[in-house]
Amino acid sequence: DVKVTQSSRYLVKRTGEKVFLECVQDMDHENMFWYRQDPGLGLRLIYFSYDVKMKEKGDIPEGYSVSREKKERFSLILESASTNQTSMYLCASSLEGGGVCEQFFGPGTRLTVL
Amino acid sequence: DQQVKQNSPSLSVQEGRISILNCDYTNSMFDYFLWYKKYPAEGPTFLISISSIKDKNEDGRFTVFLNKSAKHLSLHIVPSQPGDSAVYFCAAPQGNNRKLIWGLGTSLAVNP
Structure with missing residues (x-):
């Protein structure tokens, strides 16, 4: 059974704190993604990675960075959390090539920044 | 400019009736x-897909129709069940298929 796991389901942090969100997939997928979901705004892509140590900015990268040191793990970092980063964060992975593009999602992390 | 549009933010349907969720695209x-x-509080799960070489794909109670000339697709759920109450997203792969372009979603409520 394929699986994407995220380190926390719920997280509460204070403004200015450094926040790490971890994502691990066990499907040997090349591509990994970080999204945030906010009411009325759908899924917005923050960053994605198509290989170890490779990353590309998505639609809303400001205030975020990422790290991919191992194929199965993709971390999202909020260097200095702000209240407007309160959101649901979703990690996903997908296989590279072969016309396959289905993304598999983790359960999400609900982050609240006070 | 949104390339994938779901123009109805919400839809309410009676149990047992048909739910039709619409999606338009510009590309x-x-x-x-x-x-x-x-x-709510879960990640999205894949439901059904369709290739442009087809105009219909069916999987149990779920059928997706594609009208390429109108750049329109629709998801039909028949019969609708209360457990179908969720947000439904339409998406299309871009370029090299790594990224998906997402619609904003339609929140479906199926009332008993």
Whole structure:
């Protein structure tokens, strides 16, 4: 059974704190993604990675960075959390090539920044 | 400018009736479409897809129709069940298929 796991389901942090969100997939997928979901705004892509140590900015990268040191793990970092980063964060992975593009999602992390 | 549009933010349907969720796209290069379902506090899960070489794909109670000339697709759920209450997203792969372009979603409520 394929699986994407995220380190926390719920997280509460204070403004200015450094926040790490971890994502691990066990499907040997090349591509990994970080999204945030906010009411009325759908899924917005923050960053994605198509290989170890490779990353590309998505639609809303400001205030975020990422790290991919191992194929199965993709971390999202909020260097200095702000209240407007309160959101649901979703990690996903997908296989590279072969016309396959289905993304598999983790359960999400609900982050609240006070 | 949104390339994938779901113009109805919400839809309410009686149990047992048909639910029709609509999606329009502007990029004629899109040749594959996916529908995802999302419950609150969970990640989206893949539901059904369709390739542009087809105009219909069916999986149990779920059928997706594609009208390429109108750049329109629709997801039909028959019969609708209360457990179908969720947000439904339409998406299309872009370029090299790594990224998906997402609609904003339609929240479906199926009332008992």
